[in-house]
Amino acid sequence: MAIEQNQKTAPEVGVPPKRYDKGERRYKHVGRSASAAVDLGNPKKVVGKCPNNIPQALRVKLLQTAISAKPIDPELGYAKHLYLTYQGIIYECATSDFGLTYHAYPYHGVMRRSLLNALRGSIDATLNPVAFGQWEQAHIEVRG
Numbered sequence: 477m478a479i480e481q482n483q484k485t486a487p488e489v490g491v492p493p494k495r496y497d498k499g500e501r502r503y504k505h506v507g508r509s510a511s512a513a514v515d516l517g518n519p520k521k522v523v524g525k526c527p528n529n530i531p532q533a534l535r536v537k538l539l540q541t542a543i544s545a546k547p548i549d550p551e552l553g554y555a556k557h558l559y560l561t562y563q564g565i566i567y568e569c570a571t572s573d574f575g576l577t578y579h580a581y582p583y584h585g586v587m588r589r590s591l592l593n594a595l596r597g598s599i600d601a602t603l604n605p606v607a608f609g610q611w612e613q614a615h616i617e618v619r620g
Contacts, residue, residue: 494539494558494569494578512565512582514615524568524582538562539578541598542569545591559583559591561600564607566616584615592618 515523530538542558554575560567568583592612595601601608612618 493536494542512563514582514584522584524584526581530562535580538567539569539580541600542578542580543591543594545588559595561595561598561604561608564601564604565611566595566608582615586617586619588620589618590620592616
């Protein structure tokens with residue numbers, strides 16, 4: 477599987493690996509098909525729906541490749557949101573427990589050009605350039 481090559485760098489020394497936690501009662505981002513989708517039905521908040529066939533072990537592995545949009549705030553000690561690509565789809569990872577665990581979902585929205593370029597340079601995006609370009613065109617508004 478191509479995503480196994482997505483580890484561009486080793487984890488930082490002394491930094492524990494990121495943990496994935498979908499949450500026991502968290503169903504908002506669970507899709508019903510094997511492909512990522514975006515639910516545009518709620519005008520207040522677009523909801524990304526994950527493919528229903530990504531194994532837990534792969535979720536954890538993918539999370540280790542995620543990058544932060546901003547430098548980590550030293551006072552907080554964690555990133556509120558991380559970003560990654562899988563099969564050309566851009567995912568946002570969010571934490572609800574102060575950086576202890578993250579859950580991910582397909583991203584739709586505004587993104588800085590520098591972050592988009594960093595994601596475009598990931599191994600996954602280079603292996604899936606057509607899917608990445610299609611997702612970018614349909615779901616990402618580039619700013620800055």
